[in-house]
Amino acid sequence: MTSISKLSLSKASLFKVTLTLAAGLYGSAALAAIQSKEIPYTAADGTKLVSYYVYDDAIKTKRPGILVVHEWWGLNDYARKRATQLAKLGYAALAIDMYGDGKHTEKASEAMEMMHGVFNDASTSMTRAKAGLELLEAQPQVDTSKIGAIGYCFGGKIVLDMARAGLPLAGVASFHGVLATATPAQASVVKAKILVLHGEADTMVKPAEVDAFKAEMKAGNVPYQFISYPNAKHGFSSPAADRLGKENMIDVGYNAAADKKSWHDMRVFFNSVFGEKH
Incomplete structure (x- = not known):
């Protein structure tokens, strides 16, 4: 009986030592997150x-x-979620604030007011977008030669306007974004590759606006990719769109297939832009 107890104790001690060694060898990797x-x-x-x-x-x-630029709702959990997804792919992601103090809402009337507060002065939107870009560039984890931007709805217009303004971005991707602009793109100015991910059933971005955007890119000799998703409404990438549409009586809606495919298309785009797989 005594010998069995001693043997059990010996095994327990050995197990403890093994765990201790493993913690020393692999502890830093286990803590990485x-x-x-x-x-x-x-x-x-x-x-x-x-x-x-x-x-x-x-x-x-x-x-x-x-960079991740939020919808007209403001810097909410959805924008943060997308930034986190990008980090899990191996990017450093910064969800920026275009309204100030991180303001956000779920009321369309308030969102409209905040959005127009930025849109009414073109210099305001670019000033705030540049501040976000400079902040991302300052982070020690970031390769400043490889910076892109994605935006949703209102944010889609912001990233397209950043490209139009010639900001130092390698690529921009607009998800169900506003396409109209007062400053057409020119090949001599635009540095970024451009990807537009659009819902074919989007009633907030009219077919005439889509045609005008394509004509703008052609006239400016600016290369771009334009991908449309069938039966996808404005806001198709956001799971909250159905609820927010009903609550605010606006024509937005979630489309799981378009959400999944557009995220895949964005990944392919940035893999090409940066010349590395994420």
Whole structure:
């Protein structure tokens, strides 16, 4: 009986030592995870903004950075979720704030007011977008030679306008974004590759606006990709779109197939833009 007890104790001790050694050998890898934090910043116009920065600390080298520009609802959980998804793919992602103080809402009337507060002065939107871009460039995990941007709805217009303005972006992807602009794209200015992901059933972006966008790109000799998804309404990538559409009596809706396919198409696009797979 005594010998059995001693043997059991010996095995238990050996197991404990093994665990200790494993913790020493693999502890740092086990602790590696997606890291996220809010970073306050200020635009050149003095507006106080807040961002959500996410990256995978298991990656020890610099990696491409991607800006995420929110829908007209503001910097909400959806924009943060997309930033987190990008971080899990191996990017450093920064969800930026275009309204100030991280304001967001679920009321269309309030969203419209906040959006027009930015749109009414073109310099305001670019000033705030540039502030977000500079903040992303300043993060130690980011390869500043490989920066892109994605935007949703209102944010889709913002990233397209960033490309039109010639900001130093390798590529931009617009999800169910507003396409109209007062400053047409020109090949001599645009540095970014452009991807537009559009819902064929989008009643908020009229067919005439789609035609005008394509004509703009052709006239400016600007290369672009335009992908349409059948039966997809405005807001097709957001699972909350059905509820928000009903509550606000607006024609938006979620489309799971378009959501999945557009995310895949975005990944293929950025893999090509950055010359590496994520």
